[in-house]
Amino acid sequence: xxxxxxxxxxxxxxxxxxxxxxxxxxxxxxxxxxxxxxxxxxxxxxxxxxxxxxxxxxxxxxxxxxxxxxxxxxxxxxxxxxxxxxxxxxxxxxxxxxxxxxxxxxxxxxxxxxxxxxxxxxxxxxxxxxxxxxxxxxxxxxxxxxxxxxxxxxxxxxxxxxxxxxxxxxxxxxxxxxxxxxxxxxxxxxxxxxxxxxxxxxxxxxxxxxxxxxxxxxxxxxxxxxxxxxxxxxxxxxxxxxxxxxxxxxxxxxxxxxxxxxxxxxxxxxxxxxxxxxxxxxxxxxxxxxxxxxxxxxxxxxxxxxxxxxxxxxxxxxxxxxxxxxxxxxxxxxxxxxxxxxxxxxxxxxxxxxxxxxxxxxxxxxxxxxxxxxxxxxxxxxxxxxxxxxxxxxxxxxxxxxxxxxxxxxxxxxxxxxxxxxxxxxxxxxxxxxxxxxxxxxxxxxxxxxxxxxxxxxxxxxxxxxxxxxx
Numbered sequence: 026x027x028x029x030x031x032x033x034x035x036x037x038x039x040x041x042x043x044x045x046x047x048x049x050x051x052x053x054x055x056x057x058x059x060x061x062x063x064x065x066x067x068x069x070x071x072x073x074x075x076x077x078x079x080x081x082x083x084x085x086x087x088x089x090x091x092x093x094x095x096x097x098x099x100x101x102x103x104x105x106x107x108x109x110x111x112x113x114x115x116x117x118x119x120x121x122x123x124x125x126x127x128x129x130x131x132x133x134x135x136x137x138x139x140x141x142x143x144x145x146x147x148x149x150x151x152x153x154x155x156x157x158x159x160x161x162x163x164x165x166x167x168x169x170x171x172x173x174x175x176x177x178x179x180x181x182x183x184x185x186x187x188x189x190x191x192x193x194x195x196x197x198x199x200x201x202x203x204x205x206x207x208x209x210x211x212x213x214x215x216x217x218x219x220x221x222x223x224x225x226x227x228x229x230x231x232x233x234x235x236x237x238x239x240x241x242x243x244x245x246x247x248x249x250x251x252x253x254x255x256x257x258x259x260x261x262x263x264x265x266x267x268x269x270x271x272x273x274x275x276x277x278x279x280x281x282x283x284x285x286x287x288x289x290x291x292x293x294x295x296x297x298x299x300x301x302x303x304x305x306x307x308x309x310x311x312x313x314x315x316x317x318x319x320x321x322x323x324x325x326x327x328x329x330x331x332x333x334x335x336x337x338x339x340x341x342x343x344x345x346x347x348x349x350x351x352x353x354x355x356x357x358x359x360x361x362x363x364x365x366x367x368x369x370x371x372x373x374x375x376x377x378x379x380x381x382x383x384x385x386x387x388x389x390x391x392x393x394x395x396x397x398x399x400x401x402x403x404x405x406x407x408x409x410x411x412x413x414x415x416x417x418x419x420x421x422x423x424x425x426x427x428x429x430x431x432x433x434x435x436x437x438x439x440x441x442x443x444x445x446x447x448x449x450x451x452x453x454x455x456x457x458x459x460x461x462x463x464x465x466x467x468x469x470x471x472x473x474x475x476x477x478x479x480x481x482x483x484x485x486x487x488x489x490x491x492x493x494x495x496x
Contacts, residue, residue: 032137032487033061035157037127038164039142040070040092040116041105042311043390047164047247048140049074050274054480056084063134065127067092067103078279088130093122099344106311107343110410114219114227117144124151131155137491140245146233149240158490161241162271166391167248167256168206169415170238172197175263179235187221190214199263202255205422211436212414242490243267245483247274247391251469253419269486272479273395273470278374289372292335293379295365299333302383305447306376306402307336309388313409314339318437320350323386323407326443327364328356332383332451334364337371377402384451386443389417389426398425398470403450403459405429407438424462 034055038048045066052062061084064071068089077085092103097115102108108116128151131139135155140162141148152159163170174197177183187193193213196204213220216230223229238244248257248270260268296304305327309315315323320338327334340350357366373393376382377400385402387393388409394416397404404426406417420426429446431438449456469475 030488031060032484032491033063033134034487035131035134035136035139036062036064036162037139037141037145037148038066038162039144040067040103040120042070042073043392044142044164045070045074045104046276046392047274048142048162050276051140051162051271051480052085053077053081053277054274054476055484056081058480058484060484062086063088063130063136065090065130069101069103073104076279090123090126090130092119095119095122102343102345105342109342109346109348110314112343112345114224117233118227120144121147127151128154131157138487141237141241143230143234143237146228146236146240148237156494158487158494159241160243160245160487161237162245162247164247164391165412166416166419167246167253167260167270168204168419169412170244170246171200171256171259171263172206172415173231173234174199176235176239179231179238181232190217193221200259206415206418208414209431209436210433211431212408215410215436238264241266243269243486245269245271247271249273249469249475249479251475252466267486269483270479271483272476273398275395275399275471275476276374276392288370289375292365292367292371292376296335296376296379296381299381301380302451303333304379304381305330305332305334305384305386305405305451306382307334307338307386308371308373308393309337309339309407309409310390310393311339312342312390312411313388313413314342314346315350315409317350321353322438322440323443324353324356325440326447328360329440329444330447331444332447333381334360335371335376335382336364336366337373338366338368340368374399384447386447389413389420391416394420394426395470398463398467401464401467403456403463405446405450407443423466424458425466427456427459 036048036052038044052064056062063086065088071087071089095115105113124147132155136157138158138160139152140160178186190213193208194210195207220230249272257268377396382402384405385397386405389406406426406428408414408417417428421428427446427450429438430442450459
């Protein structure tokens with residue numbers, strides 16, 4: 026690629042690993058096309074990112090901007106995994122303090138584009154000052170952006186703005202096609218203050234998203250036309266600007282050939298002893314932490330199901346989290362040999378790739394969904410926060426996953442519901458549709474040729490915009 030056609034793109038994700046990893050995956054694909062990427066985050070977050078293969082490590086420039094200190098965050102809290110849910114707003118306020126160092130970096134590095142996340146609503150004046158084009162890159166799915174609505178709704182300018190949780194439990198008026206995609210009441214209640222109303226200290230996530238969308242030159246979405254074309258068209262209609270799907274960005278990993286550590290070796294030894302397609306893999310991502318009642322119902326449901334299980338359990342979110350959750354008394358003794366509870370890091374891709382895994386009990390985080398589809402593992406869905414409820418509804422609508430039945434008001438569920446859902450999806454004829462459909466969509470999500478097409482299309486259009494800017 027000629028130097029004149031080479032783009033310099035800055036990546037600025039929100040401080041959550043569910044956001045940083047897709048931004049990194051897209052960065053890897055972009056630099057392989059001959060362009061330059063500067064990946065911006067805080068020092069600790071960059072140090073915690075997955076290793077890059079030697080062929081790429083010199084191509085991505087990692088830029089460490091120290092997070093401004095705030096009294097409401099511990100010194101080393103730099104990502105959502107480091108703090109309880111009620112402290113995440115202080116992470117956003119600290120992140121807002123990066124405007125000056127980011128300005129300095131943009132002035133010195135003169136990039137063509139900056140890809141930025143929903144939380145960064147203050148970016149446009151800075152980018153404009155240094156003549157940098159802006160792309161809002163959503164790791165949220167097109168349906169989530171679609172039901173969120175136009176900018177006027179998100180900013181609260183529209184007189185018909187949704188004002189109470191119940192308003193979010195049905196398809197909104199601006200969605201012109203039939204869809205079941207909406208929040209359940211307990212899901213929107215859990216995030217209503219942060220996402221919709223905000224408070225005296227912090228603007229709402231909806232407001233941040235609205236400004237971020239409004240001020241972008243283009244919108245890029247982790248999506249593909251083959252999976253949700255009607256939602257992508259809706260986004261173009263709502264926002265009246267170009268929308269580019271970038272593919273599903275399946276996770277790629279790099280490890281030295283001699284780097285298979287004891288953790289995986291021990292896990293693999295246990296998985297090797299289990300029957301093919303019999304194990305339930307249970308993991309709720311880096312963000313979701315069940316309540317004590319939820320934890321108890323999950324544990325007893327796993328036990329009742331009779332299925333072997335491997336459970337990656339998050340019991341705490343950072344050092345400020347004083348609400349420690351505990352497994353039911355005697356649970357680990359009763360399930361010894363039959364199930365494993367892991368409270369530290371576990372190699373999710375390797376576990377999902379193992380033949381003994383027959384199903385995945387997941388929170389519906391989109392990266393985990395894509396990883397399950399990579400290996401054809403049928404999904405049982407249990408949502409906790411953020412966009413997970415919408416993701417789950419999309420999966421249910423397309424027969425890719427089964428939601429565990431819950432009380433719509435408070436989100437409670439029974440151990441019997443857990444056991445029945447797991448057995449249906451993994452063993453029973455009634456659940457065959459989930460086992461079959463997950464394999465059918467593998468080509469849509471994980472075909473490298475299709476992924477390559479989406480990145481090429483994105484970059485071609487970015488180059489056109491860049492050339493128009495300079496002429």
